[in-house]
Amino acid sequence: MTGARRGELPAFAALALLLAVFPLVAPDSVVNVGVYALTYGLAAIGLTLLMGLAGQVSLGQAAFFAVGGYGQALLVTRYEVPMVVAAGASVGLAMLVALLVGLPLLRLRGHYLALATLGLGIIVTVAATESSYLGATSGLYGVGKPAFGGRRYDSPAEYFWLLAPVVFVALLVARNVVAGRVGRALGAVNDSEVAAECLGVNTFRLRLQVFVLSAGYAGLAGVAYVHWIGVVNPNAANFPLSVEFLLMSVLGGLGSVWGAVVGAFAVELLDEGLRYGIPLVIPDAVGEVQLIGFGVVLTAVILFIPGGLHQIVKRMSRRPTPPTEDPTVPAEDDSPLLPRTGRPEPGTVLLEVRDLTRHFGGVTAVDGVSFDVAAGEILALIGPNGAGKTTCFNMISGVLAPSAGSVRLGGERIDGRKPHVFARHRATRTFQNLQIFRSATVRGNVAVGRHLRSRAGMLRGALVLPARGEERRLHERADDLLALVGLTAEADRPAADLPFGRQRLLEIARALAVEPDLLLLDEPMAGLSGGERRELVRLLRRLRAGGMAVVLVEHDVEAVLALADRVAVLDDGRLIALGKPDEVRTDPAVVTAYLGVDA
Amino acid sequence: MADLLQLLLAGASVGAVYALTALGFVAVYTVSQVVNLAQGEFAALAGLVAISAVGGGLPLPAVVVLAVGTVVIVAAVMQRLTIAPVKRMTTLLSIILTLGVSTTLKAAMLLIWGAEGRGLTPFGGHDLTVAGVSVQAQQLWILGVTAVVAVAVGWFYERTLAGKALRACAEQPTAARLVGISIARASLLSFVIAGLLGAVAGVLASPIYFSAWDSGLALGLKGFVAATLGGLTSVRGAIAGGLVLGVLESLVAGYVDSGLRDAVAFVVLIAVLVIRPGGVLRQRAAAGI
Numbered sequence: 010m011t012g013a014r015r016g017e018l019p020a021f022a023a024l025a026l027l028l029a030v031f032p033l034v035a036p037d038s039v040v041n042v043g044v045y046a047l048t049y050g051l052a053a054i055g056l057t058l059l060m061g062l063a064g065q066v067s068l069g070q071a072a073f074f075a076v077g078g079y080g081q082a083l084l085v086t087r088y089e090v091p092m093v094v095a096a097g098a099s100v101g102l103a104m105l106v107a108l109l110v111g112l113p114l115l116r117l118r119g120h121y122l123a124l125a126t127l128g129l130g131i132i133v134t135v136a137a138t139e140s141s142y143l144g145a146t147s148g149l150y151g152v153g154k155p156a157f158g159g160r161r162y163d164s165p166a167e168y169f170w171l172l173a174p175v176v177f178v179a180l181l182v183a184r185n186v187v188a189g190r191v192g193r194a195l196g197a198v199n200d201s202e203v204a205a206e207c208l209g210v211n212t213f214r215l216r217l218q219v220f221v222l223s224a225g226y227a228g229l230a231g232v233a234y235v236h237w238i239g240v241v242n243p244n245a246a247n248f249p250l251s252v253e254f255l256l257m258s259v260l261g262g263l264g265s266v267w268g269a270v271v272g273a274f275a276v277e278l279l280d281e282g283l284r285y286g287i288p289l290v291i292p293d294a295v296g297e298v299q300l301i302g303f304g305v306v307l308t309a310v311i312l313f314i315p316g317g318l319h320q321i322v323k324r325m326s327r328r329p330t331p332p333t334e335d336p337t338v339p340a341e342d343d344s345p346l347l348p349r350t351g352r353p354e355p356g357t358v359l360l361e362v363r364d365l366t367r368h369f370g371g372v373t374a375v376d377g378v379s380f381d382v383a384a385g386e387i388l389a390l391i392g393p394n395g396a397g398k399t400t401c402f403n404m405i406s407g408v409l410a411p412s413a414g415s416v417r418l419g420g421e422r423i424d425g426r427k428p429h430v431f432a433r434h435r436a437t438r439t440f441q442n443l444q445i446f447r448s449a450t451v452r453g454n455v456a457v458g459r460h461l462r463s464r465a466g467m468l469r470g471a472l473v474l475p476a477r478g479e480e481r482r483l484h485e486r487a488d489d490l491l492a493l494v495g496l497t498a499e500a501d502r503p504a505a506d507l508p509f510g511r512q513r514l515l516e517i518a519r520a521l522a523v524e525p526d527l528l529l530l531d532e533p534m535a536g537l538s539g540g541e542r543r544e545l546v547r548l549l550r551r552l553r554a555g556g557m558a559v560v561l562v563e564h565d566v567e568a569v570l571a572l573a574d575r576v577a578v579l580d581d582g583r584l585i586a587l588g589k590p591d592e593v594r595t596d597p598a599v600v601t602a603y604l605g606v607d608a
Numbered sequence: 609m610a611d612l613l614q615l616l617l618a619g620a621s622v623g624a625v626y627a628l629t630a631l632g633f634v635a636v637y638t639v640s641q642v643v644n645l646a647q648g649e650f651a652a653l654a655g656l657v658a659i660s661a662v663g664g665g666l667p668l669p670a671v672v673v674l675a676v677g678t679v680v681i682v683a684a685v686m687q688r689l690t691i692a693p694v695k696r697m698t699t700l701l702s703i704i705l706t707l708g709v710s711t712t713l714k715a716a717m718l719l720i721w722g723a724e725g726r727g728l729t730p731f732g733g734h735d736l737t738v739a740g741v742s743v744q745a746q747q748l749w750i751l752g753v754t755a756v757v758a759v760a761v762g763w764f765y766e767r768t769l770a771g772k773a774l775r776a777c778a779e780q781p782t783a784a785r786l787v788g789i790s791i792a793r794a795s796l797l798s799f800v801i802a803g804l805l806g807a808v809a810g811v812l813a814s815p816i817y818f819s820a821w822d823s824g825l826a827l828g829l830k831g832f833v834a835a836t837l838g839g840l841t842s843v844r845g846a847i848a849g850g851l852v853l854g855v856l857e858s859l860v861a862g863y864v865d866s867g868l869r870d871a872v873a874f875v876v877l878i879a880v881l882v883i884r885p886g887g888v889l890r891q892r893a894a895a896g897i
Binding site for chain 2: 060064065066068110113114117120121123124125127128129131132135136138139248249252255259263287291293294295296297298299300301302303304305306307308309311312315
């Protein structure tokens with residue numbers, strides 16, 4: 010899910026042209042297939058967003074399709090609501106259902122959304138069959154073909170032309186969501202959920218938004234469907250249709266919204282072919298015989314080309330990335346860095362940790378640890394392996410809930426809250442085990458750090474223009490931060506290609522993008538060369554001068570003692586010393602802990 | 609009172625079928641964290657094969673062996689062809705893959721047996737009436753065989769070396785590999801067990817609940833809900849979950865509206881996931897199988 014997408018304009022234009030010309034050149038029966046492809050393609054685009062961004066799959070996309078179709082049929086035939094108004098309401102209804110289902114389910118990882126949406130499809134079928142208001146088994150009929158300005162769209166070609174611009178705009182919107190702030194954040198979540206959350210990404214909220222949007226696409230497909238065939242019945246929520254949507258999306262390529270439309274055409278042609286061909290081979294075959302093809306193709310695509318058609322196209326057009334030059338070394342300069350108006354005065358207590366405790370089964374990893382951190386100071390947390398340093402970090406940043414004790418940030422209790430809450434209080438962290446967003450570029454990684462400092466939501470991102478200026482400013486800011494850690498030359502490289510030490514520096518730049526008042530660094534020096542270490546020390550001093558509070562866990566004790574204002578020493582989960590470096594250096598308990606002998 | 613007992617009996621009988629299906633989910637999930645969406649199709653396939661075998665004049669024991677054998681082979685082939693080749697199995701991939709297999713099996717059954725649902729001839733014995741409750745002989749078969757299978761599955765996982773190896777894979781995959789347990793073989797074995805359980809469920813259920821090309825869909829979902837009730841990794845939880853779900857369905861259908869029967873599983877699933885995602889019926893101490 011990388012940001013820059015040059016060469017997309019010709020693709021857009023080609024698609025527009027293709028859609029415009031298709032009804033002119035294709036025979037009527039094929040155009041008819043095309044109408045279904047466009048209709049179902051809408052639902053598939055929604056599914057692609059859900060799978061690509063939220064990493065979840067719905068096995069009941071047809072349920073939302075049916076809700077949209079039933080809503081439209083009811084409003085148009087029974088209440089004589091104008092078509093466009095009714096369409097808005099029907100799509101809204103599908104989204105509302107998704108909100109209600111997604112609210113409890115998207116908090117959970119794993120298979121639950123898939124199985125629950127599968128159940129939703131069954132429920133909608135049952136509800137439609139049982140309700141006489143919805144026409145029971147025969148459904149609702151008598152929905153007219155749309156007419157605008159005295160023109161009735163009643164031939165396949167006419168309807169295709171009516172639908173094509175709708176699909177085109179729907180594609181643009183989907184593409185913008187993927188490329189924009191929401192897509193970038195969710196792409197990051199798929200790489201490392203904990204890191205994205207620590208940068209302020211509220212995973213649950215964004216996933217819910219995508220799920221609701223994806224249901225909206227299915228609802229819109231239902232509206233388009235019911236106006237074309239004029240009737241909707243309980244079969245609209247049927248499981249085979251959900252499988253068909255899923256196949257379109259998977260065939261097109263996970264996460265490629267273009268692919269969904271291409272996949273829709275391919276699957277519709279396959280569908281037609283099988284419905285025609287299978288009875289020739291097996292004369293008494295009836296019902297949903299096309300499913301055999303769907304099942305086989307679905308399995309085969311996942312096994313052999315998991316990226317779908319999109320992957321094939323991408324592989325053919327891949328160019329090698331140019332090698333990067335030597336890293337630029339930032340100029341000698343010790344001026345204060347990244348000050349912020351509104352930041353607490355140096356010396357003001359920012360972080361208050363009280364009696365922090367964490368048990369894992371019978372083991373107490375952290376036992377009653379208390380300390381404060383003030384703005385404009387560097388506190389080092391040291392101790393032997395397994396002393397509980399990282400566990401402390403995890404509890405402070407919300408990655409782990411404490412068993413007992415409290416964490417206050419700016420006076421507010423945040424223990425047990427999620428990491429994005431920590432980030433919203435202007436605090437963030439880096440990780441001992443690197444949590445780089447591997448599928449993004451170096452700059453893209455830092456851009457995720459700007460998540461809370463940019464605002465474009467789903468709607469503005471979808472409409473592009475309002476969000477564009479923000480995107481440009483965001484990239485400039487990201488480049489400034491990359492310059493600080495000497496990664497300018499590598500801004501456009503895939504982050505996963507960076508050597509280990511540079512990935513650490515990238516994590517720091519990414520964290521700084523949050524504009525934190527409090528920065529937690531977990532072993533920032535590990536894997537850095539001597540020169541890089543000196544640069545990092547200087548960077549941290551400048552950040553301190555700018556008023557930032559820094560807490561670091563580090564194994565290089567000498568480096569820490571030279572840098573930190575205060576040092577906290579943990580041993581076996583307990584805080585055994587807290588004071589100035591010189592005091593700690595001579596503390597008998599510390600010497601014992603490190604040397605393992607009684608001093 | 610007799611009404612209630614009648615509903616409880618019907619619920620326990622259908623619940624036993626859910627329990628067997630749930631056990632199939634648990635067997636595969638604990639070893640490879642895959643929710644096998646084809647689990648319901650295993651049952652449907654066994655039912656249809658059995659019906660054809662009876663039509664071909666085979667005696668009941670041979671029918672059962674043939675149906676169970678067919679499904680076990682299908683399950684093993686499924687594991688070799690679609691699960692084993694995937695190097696990095698994600699949740700998303702596993703869902704789509706097993707859905708693909710499930711769809712293929714459904715369609716194959718549709719092409720072979722047609723769209724009509726039908727029932728296997730009952731296993732035999734006399735229906736009776738006890739205290740105003742009419743008991744079908746087939747219900748007793750279902751409850752009896754399920755009880756035997758449940759005990760056997762419990763014994764397998766707790767007492768035999770192969771069962772212990774499967775549990776080890778579930779709890780500590782790396783450690784299991786280090787002591788020489790092959791994860792690939794464990795996964796294959798888990799699918800064989802799932803196929804066996806699904807087939808037994810399908811053959812038992814067919815005389816009362818019928819078998820059709822698409823009957824695995826609802827059965828699979830309900831089996832999953834039952835397994836989820838039990839925490840998805842517990843044998844006892846899955847059995848209890850199946851029985852609870854079956855009885856709930858039966859009571860709702862009897863006292864509220866029979867059309868709502870199929871809605872119960874969905875509501876239960878949502879309720880469980882909201883209240884206790886770890887499973888309601890799972891005991892803390894009995895974590896794992």
